[in-house]
Amino acid sequence: MLSLAACSSDASANGDCNVGISMPTRSLERWINDGEQLQKQLEEADCTVDLQYADNKTSQQISQIQNQIAGGAQVLVIAPIDGEALGPVLDQAKKQDAVVISYDRLIEGTENVDYLATFDNFQVGELQGKYIEEQLGLADGAGPFNFEPFTGSPDDPNAGFFFSGAWDVLLPYVENGQLVVRSGKSPASNKDWASIGIPGWASDKAQAEMDNRLSSFYTGSDKVDAILSPNDSLAIGIIASLNSASYSPGDEYPIITGQDADKANVKAILDGKQSMTVLKDTRELGDRVFQMIQSIIAGDEPETTDTETYDNGKKVVPAFVLTPLVVTKDDVQTKLIDSGFIDAKDVGL
Numbered sequence: 586m587l588s589l590a591a592c593s594s595d596a597s598a599n600g601d602c603n604v605g606i607s608m609p610t611r612s613l614e615r616w617i618n619d620g621e622q623l624q625k626q627l628e629e630a631d632c633t634v635d636l637q638y639a640d641n642k643t644s645q646q647i648s649q650i651q652n653q654i655a656g657g658a659q660v661l662v663i664a665p666i667d668g669e670a671l672g673p674v675l676d677q678a679k680k681q682d683a684v685v686i687s688y689d690r691l692i693e694g695t696e697n698v699d700y701l702a703t704f705d706n707f708q709v710g711e712l713q714g715k716y717i718e719e720q721l722g723l724a725d726g727a728g729p730f731n732f733e734p735f736t737g738s739p740d741d742p743n744a745g746f747f748f749s750g751a752w753d754v755l756l757p758y759v760e761n762g763q764l765v766v767r768s769g770k771s772p773a774s775n776k777d778w779a780s781i782g783i784p785g786w787a788s789d790k791a792q793a794e795m796d797n798r799l800s801s802f803y804t805g806s807d808k809v810d811a812i813l814s815p816n817d818s819l820a821i822g823i824i825a826s827l828n829s830a831s832y833s834p835g836d837e838y839p840i841i842t843g844q845d846a847d848k849a850n851v852k853a854i855l856d857g858k859q860s861m862t863v864l865k866d867t868r869e870l871g872d873r874v875f876q877m878i879q880s881i882i883a884g885d886e887p888e889t890t891d892t893e894t895y896d897n898g899k900k901v902v903p904a905f906v907l908t909p910l911v912v913t914k915d916d917v918q919t920k921l922i923d924s925g926f927i928d929a930k931d932v933g934l
């Protein structure tokens with residue numbers, strides 16, 4: 586196997602450094618950043634890169650990966666739409682010794698995934714749960730408060746990690762009555778998260794769900810005090826629903842969590858319409874995957890940090906796990922703008 590540096594001129598010419606990148610969708614801001622950043626880094630290292638987006642359609646993702654395999658991809662970097670649907674196509678990948686890196690989300694139910702690069706997604710949920718706990722003073726016995734939990738797309742393995750992290754913090758307060766879920770949409774345990782999942786992480790579906798909960802369970806002077814939103818695309822739908830129900834920023838406005846630091850949500854945080862988001866710096870993740878590919882092309886074992894946690898049902902996938910960060914109104918400047926994650930003008934600053 587040639588190293589990436591050595592492969593610069595001959596390798597890409599004879600296709601040695603050939604990487605297929607498969608992202609879920611362009612409709613969610615972060616995946617555009619993820620795909621384009623990694624593509625740029627690899628192409629600057631003279632790799633041949635095929636970057637594909639699958640419009641959140643699993644069949645489209647499978648055929649795009651098949652094309653990348655047919656195109657001679659040595660390494661496949663895949664953020665699965667449905668964690669359990671890629672077994673057969675990865676069997677094909679293995680037939681040509683392609684190395685498979687699961688990107689951000691764990692590919693499940695197959696031996697044919699070699700590595701995972703992601704953030705600590707359980708910790709993402711924990712940070713959201715602890716934020717609500719602290720803001721409401723739950724540990725000091727405050728309450729009762731009206732609280733509505735949301736969970737992510739039922740086909741996304743990460744959604745289970747997010748919910749488990751948050752529910753480990755919040756369920757005790759639901760059980761002792763400090764948090765009241767008027768809608769009844771309160772999973773009995775971590776493993777029941779998909780029962781209230783929002784398919785495709787779709788903002789419009791989250792908005793419709795919140796409209797329904799508000800109109801059915803929050804009439805008259807009843808107000809919701811806190812909402813667990815696992816990511817920003819759901820939060821933006823929930824905010825729109827609150828808006829049409831005449832909630833406006835101020836003391837009566839609920840706590841709303843988020844994830845991904847999408848521009849629209851950072852603006853909402855600055856406008857007092859969202860309380861926090863969890864930053865998972867896509868540049869860090871892209872850079873880590875770039876380093877993993879360099880090692881793989883050089884015939885070396887990529888560095889990993891966790892060889893125990895990520896059991897995909899067929900094997901424990903060795904993983905490199907990065908650390909997520911809480912961002913509130915007070916640290917948008919330092920954590921997002923000064924770090925270059927977003928431009929001030931994108932959020933009206």
Ligand code: GAL
Pocket residue numbers: 613615689690741743744786816844845865
């Ligand atoms: C998750 C990902 C989150 C969020 C969500 C919707 O898998 O980890 O960061 O982006 O998908 O795309």
